[in-house]
Amino acid sequence: MVVLRSYVNGSWFTPADEGAPLYDAVTGEEVARISSAGFDMAAALEYGRRRAVLLWQQGASGAA
Numbered sequence: 001m002v003v004l005r006s007y008v009n010g011s012w013f014t015p016a017d018e019g020a021p022l023y024d025a026v027t028g029e030e031v032a033r034i035s036s037a038g039f040d041m042a043a044a045l046e047y048g049r050r051r052a053v054l055l056w057q058q059g060a061s062g063a064a
Helices: 042-059
Strands: 005-006 011-013 020-023 030-034
Touching: none
Parallel strands: none
Antiparallel strands: 005 011, 020 030
């Protein structure tokens, strides 16, 4: 089964393990696997903060 990748910190992240099953809500069939193993949550939070400030500054200056 496919382990889903995530777009974080400006790049694609591939989990470090096989992940947990993700099931179709109607059929109950496993459609993919998901995981955050090996993911640096603190770095993602910092990236989000930096991006938010940058976008806010662009909007505040009228350069949207």
